[in-house]
Amino acid sequence: MNDSLKRFFDGDIWWSFKQHPLVMIAAVTALLCILASAFAPLVAPHNPFDLKTLNLLDAFTPPSWTTNGKAQFLLGTDDQGRDVLSTIMYGSRVSLVVGICAVLLAMLIGITLGLISGYVGGSVDAFIMRVADIQLSFPAILIALLIDGVARVALPKGMHDQLAVYVLVFAIAASGWVQYARTVRGSTLVERNKEYVQAARVIGRKPLAIMFSHVLPNVTGPVLVLATLHVGTAIITEATLSFLGVGVPPTQPSLGTLIRIGNDFLFSGEWWITVFPGAALVILVLSINVLGDWLRDALNPKLR
C-alpha cells in the first residue's frame, strides 16, 4: 500500500496535477461538495425535512447579509421556512447519488454490450451497433425524458414516487450507454486478436470468462475518463428532468427540484431560493468537468 502510494506521488499524473492550479481548485471544490453532501446530516445547520423544527414564520427570510436577514439562515429560507443552505446540502446528495449511480449503470450496460459486440462479432455486433447508431441520432436528454415519461405513465400512481429515483437512474443510464459500448467495442476488436486471448482460448476457457477476466481489464482505461466526464452530464440531465417536473418528487428534492421550487418565487423578489441552488449546481458540475477534462489530457500519452 505504502509502495503504491509512493509510486502515485512520484508518477506523471500527480506531477501534472501539481502543474495545473485550476485543476487543484476544481479538485478541492468537488471534494468539498461531495463531503458536504455526504455528511449533510452532520454538517447542515438545520434538518430541512424535520417538520418539527420548521417554522412557517421563518418563510422567505432573505440571506443573512441583507437587511431583513437572520443570522441562523445564512442563505435565507424558502416558502416553507426551510434553510436554503441545508436544502442545498441535502439536494446535492440526491443529485450526486443519482448522477453517479446512473453513470455506473450506463457503464455496466455499455461495457457488457461493447465486449459482446466486439468479441462475438457478426450479426450480434451489427445489431448492437445499429441500435447504438440510431440512439445516437437522438439527443440523450430526449431519450431520458421519454423513458422517464413512459415509466411515469406506466407505473401506478402511488408506486411512482417511491420508484422515482430508480426510474431516473435507469432513464439517464439508458440514454448514455452508447459511448461506453462504442469505446469498449473498439478496443475489444484490437485485443481480441492478441496472443494472450488466443492462449486463453487454446487452454479452453469459455468465451464469457475470456471476455470478462482477460479482455475487460485491458479495455477499461478510456472508459474511466469517459465516466468522469459523464458524471457532470448525468447530474445536469437529472437536474433538467427534475426541473421539468418529471424527476425526483418534491419530498426528496434534488438541486433541480429546488431550482424548480424557487422558480415560482422569482417574480415576487425571492431570488435566493433559485439562485443559490443554481449556483451550487454550476459549481459542482464545472469542477467535475474541469477534473474530467484534465484527466483525459493527463492520461493521454500523446499530449505529454
Place this chain on the structure above:
Amino acid sequence: MLAFIIRRLLQSVLVMVAVGFIAFSLFNFVGDPVSLMLPPEATQSDRDEVRKSLGLDEPFYVQFGKFVGNAVQGNFGISLRLGRPVSQLLIERLPATLELAMTAAVIGLLVGIPVGVYTALRRNSILAKSLLTGSLIGVSLPNFLIGIFLILIFAVWLGLLPSFGRGDVTKIGLWTTGLLTVTGLKALVLPAITLGLYPVTLIMRLVRSEMMEVLRTDYIKFARARGLSNNAVHFGHALKNTLVPVITITGLQLGGLIAFAIITETVFQWPGMGLLFIQAVQFADIPVMAAYLCLIGLIFVLINLTVDMLYYTVDPRLRISGSAAGGH
C-alpha cells in the same frame, strides 16, 4: 447510389416502426382505454361492448395496423387533458416551436461564424482566448439555468423584456406568427438567446477548427503567393470551404433544437409543442405523448435522411465505397 438510398430509407422506416410501436404500446398496455372511457360503475357487459366497438378484441397485429393507419392520417384521438383532437393541438403549437428553433439556429450562425473566424485568425489575442473559455463554461451550464438567470436579470431586475408567453401573434392561414408584432418580437428575445447559446458555441468551435485546418492547406499558401490580400484569402478562399460542414452540422442540430425547445419552452412558458408534451407527461395524457413521440421521431428521421443524402451528393468518396462503408 440506389442501394445506398434504399438501405437508408429502410433504416428510417424501421426506426419509425419502432417509434410507432412504442406509441402504440403506450395506448394499449399502459393506459387502459376502456376504463378511460367508461364511468367506474360500468358493468362487465358494458366493458365488453366498448372493447368490441374499439376493436380491442382483435388480434394484436390488426390493432397495430389500424393504429399505424390512423397515425399516418394524423389521427391520434382526443387529448385527455384538454378534450380536443391531438392533431389540432399539435398544428396549433407547431409554429411557435418552429419559429423559436429557427431563430435560435439563425442566432447560432450569425454569432457563431464571425466569432469562430475571429478566434481562428487572432488565435493568441486575449479576447479570442476568453471567448473560447467562455464557450466552454457555456457548454457545461445547464440550459434551463441560463434561461432562469436571463429572466432574473432582464425581466425581473431590469424589467426590459417579457419573460413568458409569445406576445401578440398574427394569424396567417393555419400559421400563427409572433414575428410581425413588437410584443411578439420582444417575447422572442430571451427564449431564442437561451436556446441559441448552444449552437453558438458549437458553430464557433467548429468554424475555428475548420478554419485553422484550411489555413494550413496548399491552396491558401498558393493564394498568398499570388499576392492576394489577407481579406481575400481569409474570406474569399478559406471561409467558403469551412462552411460546408457548418451548414450540415447546423442542419443536423435543428432536430436537437426542436427537442431542446422542450426545456426552453418550459422555462419561458412558450406555448409550443414542447410545453404541450411536458404537460402531457405530468398529466399522463397518453394520446398527446404518443403523437408527440411520433412527430419528433419523424422530424429526426427526415433530418438525418436529408443530411445523409446531402453528404452523399457533396462527398464523392462515399459514392465509391458507398456499398462497403454505408454512411459517413
